[in-house]
Amino acid sequence: MLMNFLLYAKFEERRRWLILISYAALLLVASILPDTRQTGDPFQNLLTFISPTLQNALHIPAYGLLAWLICEAANRRGSSPNLSMIAGMATAMSYGMLMEVIQIWVPGRYPSAMDIAFNALGAGIGSWIWKKSARHRSLPRVITTPSIPHSRQPPP
Numbered sequence: 087m088l089m090n091f092l093l094y095a096k097f098e099e100r101r102r103w104l105i106l107i108s109y110a111a112l113l114l115v116a117s118i119l120p121d122t123r124q125t126g127d128p129f130q131n132l133l134t135f136i137s138p139t140l141q142n143a144l145h146i147p148a149y150g151l152l153a154w155l156i157c158e159a160a161n162r163r164g165s166s167p168n169l170s171m172i173a174g175m176a177t178a179m180s181y182g183m184l185m186e187v188i189q190i191w192v193p194g195r196y197p198s199a200m201d202i203a204f205n206a207l208g209a210g211i212g213s214w215i216w217k218k219s220a221r222h223r224s225l226p227r228v229i230t231t232p233s234i235p236h237s238r239q240p241p242p
Contacts, residue, residue, distance in 0.1 A: 121194030145204035150212030
């Protein structure tokens with residue numbers, strides 16, 4: 087099935103899915119970076135350069151973008167905008183929960199209910215933004231001509 091998709095899908099569709107999968111992989115890598123603050127070597131841990139408060143806040147745009155990409159990919163596959171929005175939000179939230187569970191096995195990292203909440207908030211916002219922008223993109227373009235006033239007046 088994957089091979090058929092790679093061989094026969096249009097370039098634009100393959101590109102859209104490649105971007106989505108690459109971004110999901112980037113989130114995975116960011117989620118499994120070990121927190122090794124105790125070693126004292128800042129180059130071993132990229133997380134030491136970002137404050138914990140900012141790390142938490144970054145979950146919102148990160149998962150918002152993931153949800154937006156999922157909505158876009160689902161909609162281009164023929165799903166309705168409402169179904170695409172629900173799929174994007176649910177899939178991004180599920181992926182965020184999976185990333186938190188995976189952190190159980192990462193040294194120095196732990197799952198956090200706050201991170202799950204920020205992931206869900208970002209997924210909701212990203213899906214909502216996609217829905218609002220998709221509605222405007224799907225509206226047909228109507229060309230209107232200015233009305234010309236009639237030269238004669240109606241009888242009194």
